[in-house]
Amino acid sequence: MRFSVSSSDFLKKLQVASGAINPNPVLPILEDFLFDIENNVLTISSTNLETTIITKLDVVADEGGKIAVPAKILLDTLKALPDQPITFAVDENGSGIELTSDYGKYKLAGDNPEDFPETPAEENVDHITLDAWVLANAINKTLFATSSDELRLAMTGVYVQVDFNKIVFVATDAHKLVKYQYTEGIDSEVTNSFIMPKKALTLIKNVVTNESTVKLSYNSTNVFVDFGDTRMVCRLVDAKYPDYNAVIPVENPNLLTISRKDFQSSLKRIAIYANKTTNQVILNINDGSLTISAQDLDFSNEATEQLSCTYSGEPMTIGFNAKFLIEMLGILESDDVVFELSTPNRAGILMPSEQTDTDSEHLLMLVMPVMMSN
Amino acid sequence: MRAILHLDLDTFFVSVERLLDSRLNGLPILVGGTGNRGVVSAASYESRVFGVHSGMSMKMARQLCPEAIVIKGNAGTYTKYSKAVTDILKEDVPILEKASIDEFYADLTGMDKYFGCYKFASELRTRITKETGLPISFGLSTSKTVSKVATGEAKPSNQIKIDEGFEKPFLAPLSIKKIPSVGDKTFQSLCHLGIKKVATVQQMPMEMMESVFGKHGKAIWLKSNGIDNSQLVQYHERKSISSERTLGKDTIDVYKLKTIIRAMAENLGYQLRKGQKLTSCITVKIRYSDFNTHTKQAHVPYTAADHNLIPKVLELFEQLYAKRLLIRLVGVRFSSIVSGNHQMNLFENTAKTAQLYQAMDGIRNKYGERSVYRASTFGAKTIGNMTNPFNGEPPIVLAHRTA
Numbered sequence: 099m100r101f102s103v104s105s106s107d108f109l110k111k112l113q114v115a116s117g118a119i120n121p122n123p124v125l126p127i128l129e130d131f132l133f134d135i136e137n138n139v140l141t142i143s144s145t146n147l148e149t150t151i152i153t154k155l156d157v158v159a160d161e162g163g164k165i166a167v168p169a170k171i172l173l174d175t176l177k178a179l180p181d182q183p184i185t186f187a188v189d190e191n192g193s194g195i196e197l198t199s200d201y202g203k204y205k206l207a208g209d210n211p212e213d214f215p216e217t218p219a220e221e222n223v224d225h226i227t228l229d230a231w232v233l234a235n236a237i238n239k240t241l242f243a244t245s246s247d248e249l250r251l252a253m254t255g256v257y258v259q260v261d262f263n264k265i266v267f268v269a270t271d272a273h274k275l276v277k278y279q280y281t282e283g284i285d286s287e288v289t290n291s292f293i294m295p296k297k298a299l300t301l302i303k304n305v306v307t308n309e310s311t312v313k314l315s316y317n318s319t320n321v322f323v324d325f326g327d328t329r330m331v332c333r334l335v336d337a338k339y340p341d342y343n344a345v346i347p348v349e350n351p352n353l354l355t356i357s358r359k360d361f362q363s364s365l366k367r368i369a370i371y372a373n374k375t376t377n378q379v380i381l382n383i384n385d386g387s388l389t390i391s392a393q394d395l396d397f398s399n400e401a402t403e404q405l406s407c408t409y410s411g412e413p414m415t416i417g418f419n420a421k422f423l424i425e426m427l428g429i430l431e432s433d434d435v436v437f438e439l440s441t442p443n444r445a446g447i448l449m450p451s452e453q454t455d456t457d458s459e460h461l462l463m464l465v466m467p468v469m470m471s472n
Numbered sequence: 473m474r475a476i477l478h479l480d481l482d483t484f485f486v487s488v489e490r491l492l493d494s495r496l497n498g499l500p501i502l503v504g505g506t507g508n509r510g511v512v513s514a515a516s517y518e519s520r521v522f523g524v525h526s527g528m529s530m531k532m533a534r535q536l537c538p539e540a541i542v543i544k545g546n547a548g549t550y551t552k553y554s555k556a557v558t559d560i561l562k563e564d565v566p567i568l569e570k571a572s573i574d575e576f577y578a579d580l581t582g583m584d585k586y587f588g589c590y591k592f593a594s595e596l597r598t599r600i601t602k603e604t605g606l607p608i609s610f611g612l613s614t615s616k617t618v619s620k621v622a623t624g625e626a627k628p629s630n631q632i633k634i635d636e637g638f639e640k641p642f643l644a645p646l647s648i649k650k651i652p653s654v655g656d657k658t659f660q661s662l663c664h665l666g667i668k669k670v671a672t673v674q675q676m677p678m679e680m681m682e683s684v685f686g687k688h689g690k691a692i693w694l695k696s697n698g699i700d701n702s703q704l705v706q707y708h709e710r711k712s713i714s715s716e717r718t719l720g721k722d723t724i725d726v727y728k729l730k731t732i733i734r735a736m737a738e739n740l741g742y743q744l745r746k747g748q749k750l751t752s753c754i755t756v757k758i759r760y761s762d763f764n765t766h767t768k769q770a771h772v773p774y775t776a777a778d779h780n781l782i783p784k785v786l787e788l789f790e791q792l793y794a795k796r797l798l799i800r801l802v803g804v805r806f807s808s809i810v811s812g813n814h815q816m817n818l819f820e821n822t823a824k825t826a827q828l829y830q831a832m833d834g835i836r837n838k839y840g841e842r843s844v845y846r847a848s849t850f851g852a853k854t855i856g857n858m859t860n861p862f863n864g865e866p867p868i869v870l871a872h873r874t875a
Binding site for chain 2: 471
């Protein structure tokens with residue numbers, strides 16, 4: 099088995115696939131790429147048993163064949179080479195690999211391709227196709243809200259709900275919650291839901307950007323993400339997602355509209371003076387003005403700022419973790435945001451100000467306040 | 473040169489009791505637990521003649537001094553009187569450390585020129601006794617250690633001044649036990665080495681003490697030589713709050729034990745919320761009847777909510793109590809404390825829970841800590857301490873216990 103390929107094209111594909119390789123895998127074979135050549139097409143696979151990435155590349159090959167190649171040494175070699183055609187050859191035993199560049203030869207030992215774990219089969223799947231930017235956007239907007247608490251497995255991933263003509267992405271860590279909904283061009287024959295693990299989503303986010311559309315195929319155990327000539331197979335989080343709709347307060351009579359940038363930068367300044375562990379800030383909302391304050395008794399630090407805003411509702415004092423608010427405001431993009439509140443003990447809803455139910459894109463963020471003592 | 477004043481209220485608990493009831497004057501009095509398991513927290517000088525001292529079991533004290541009047545004592549009253557003394561001191565003294573409920577340090581450095589430290593201290597002592605009616609003693613010297621030892625020598629109701637340069641000769645003839653931080657165990661080890669007087673330590677090279685007792689040895693050597701540069705601690709930051717209970721009778725009644733620790737967790741949770749604090753480390757302690765003590769702790773996300781604390785405390789207790797042995801003592805401690813309010817959880821029906829806590833805490837603020845409690849803690853008596861643990865003052869530690 100022998101093939102020739104441009105070193106930079108080769109490297110680009112390998113870097114995409116390397117995303118699924120963990121630094122210290124449980125099995126040695128998981129440090130390898132699996133190369134499979136058929137009809138002048140090289141298929142590169144990598145896996146960490148949770149996520150598998152499969153990508154394809156046109157090469158000039160003499161025959162078909164398979165081999166497992168240590169990823170790190172191959173990547174390091176290609177990174178150190180300027181762009182040029184290189185030749186990749188496997189000896190008769192099927193274990194010795196020889197790379198040839200303009201500068202010389204590099205030999206490394208390959209592994210038995212039979213040891214490489216099998217990719218999960220695509221059985222009983224449902225499909226949905228959406229624009230790549232929608233998926234990237236959805237991941238960007240939700241990923242930060244996922245939990246890292248392994249005891250609540252469901253919350254470590256993003257909940258994806260496919261509902262005929264809309265797709266909903268939800269993430270929560272029980273303190274904050276994000277719901278991103280998209281409707282345009284979504285067409286599914288079924289309604290279904292699954293939880294995608296955080297790690298796989300980070301990978302998708304990094305590689306999906308240059309594509310135009312993404313196809314999601316899913317069954318009860320895996321989701322198959324196809325874009326361009328790359329496929330990602332992610333094992334789904336096997337847990338029941340909490341009923342998030344039930345915790346979104348319906349009646350929120352108190353509406354605060356405020357410039358997103360002003361709100362965020364004020365919070366950033368005030369948070370410097372808040373307790374470093376709790377990041378607790380107090381919002382004091384009155385007609386037309388929002389007072390943000392924080393104090394850290396241990397160091398006698400204290401700060402207060404007043405912002406102008408539009409507010410309709412009862413005057414209210416409510417406490418939040420500033421870190422959550424800053425994060426959420428950073429994710430939003432609109433000039434103004436609406437903060438819907440009901441009571442100091444109930445979740446606040448943060449949304450872009452110009453957003454209607456008929457928009458193809460709908461974003462809602464929920465944040466839980468801290469329990470104030472009277 | 474520094475001038476450090478150490479003030480100590482003489483037999484504080486007894487003095488307070490006498491203030492409340494003058495008939496007790498001149499009689500042998502014991503303050504402490506009245507039950508079987510009670511311990512003497514304070515003994516009047518009249519009873520000390522019989523060999524009674526604080527820390528002794530009440531049973532033994534009564535045998536030694538059968539005519540003594542035993543008083544249960546009330547921490548709230550003592551706190552009140554202690555505060556009265558603190559207020560007077562705060563008015564007059566530039567830097568004050570409240571080391572415990574009946575012990576104070578004051579830094580009078582630089583006042584010599586204007587008032588005369590000793591004169592000032594004497595007047596202060598007279599004023600305190602006059603205004604509160606409580607006898608107080610003091611020691612004045614150049615460091616905290618020497619002043620504390622001096623106060624001990626001055627007692628009862630007297631004062632001592634150790635001039636600069638006379639610290640060593642003052643300490644030399646005293647028993648090594650008088651040096652703060654030398655407890656019973658260290659004293660015993662020192663005795664075995666033939667060291668009974670401070671003078672012996674003063675004559676030894678520091679390295680020798682360090683090689684035998686390590687860091688602690690070095691500290692003892694320095695103190696014995698009157699070297700102590702430690703500063704006054706003006707504010708005691710509470711790093712943990714805890715509650716423990718020695719049972720009237722050893723038990724294996726898990727239901728009763730659980731009721732007690734549940735009540736402790738509930739009460740400590742209220743204290744946290746009242747002080748706007750959160751904890752992230754929960755410890756449960758049990759002591760078996762053979763005095764073997766076991767603790768188990770767990771880290772949790774910062775919380776002050778009973779519905780997080782109580783189940784965790786019970787879980788720890790269940791993990792810890794696996795022996796089916798008689799239990800003598802149970803305790804609960806919350807540490808890793810930070811300021812802040814509880815971050816509510818979306819999926820815990822929180823609005824209602826928060827309102828419940830606010831309502832319950834409101835009632836407690838108005839009518840007392842045990843005015844309202846969970847039915848599951850019904851029957852657990854006298855849990856709670858009536859004071860705000862986060863006011864910067866040291867916890868009320870009974871005289872015989874080390875904090």
